[in-house]
Amino acid sequence: RIVEKPAPEDAPSRLGVAGRYILTPGVFHEIASQPRGVGGEIQLTDGIASLLRREKVFAYRYEGQRYDCGSKEGWLQANVELALRHREVGVNFRAYLQSLALSAP
Structure with missing residues (x-):
C-alpha cells in the first residue's frame, strides 16, 4: 500500500518514498483518472496505488542516510x-x- 503524506497515526508503515521511479506506461492512465488529492494536487502516489490493483509495482528498500x-x-x-x-x-x-x-x- 502506498499513501501520499499520511498522518503518522494513519501511515501503513515507517517506509517512505524517495521520489525516484521507473514506471510502466499504464501509470499515465491511472494518474489521469485520479481525483485531486493532498493539497488539491494530482498525486503520482495515487496513480501508483491504483496501478497496484492491475500490475506489480516493485520497490527498493534503501538502507542509507535519508534527509x-x-x-x-x-x-x-x-x-x-x-x-x-x-x-x-x-x-x-x-x-x-x-x-x-x-x-x-
Whole structure:
C-alpha cells in the first residue's frame, strides 16, 4: 500500500518514498483518472496505488542516510553534511564552519 503524506497515526508503515521511479506506461492512465488529492494536487502516489490493483509495482528498500529536504532545516542539514564529506570542498568547507563565531542565541 502506498499513501501520499499520511498522518503518522494513519501511515501503513515507517517506509517512505524517495521520489525516484521507473514506471510502466499504464501509470499515465491511472494518474489521469485520479481525483485531486493532498493539497488539491494530482498525486503520482495515487496513480501508483491504483496501478497496484492491475500490475506489480516493485520497490527498493534503501538502507542509507535519508534527509528530509522538504523542510528548510532538513535541506540545510543535508547540504552541510554532504558538503563536509565532499572530496573537493569538504576540507575548506569544514575550515569555514570552524572559523565562524557560532554561539547559541
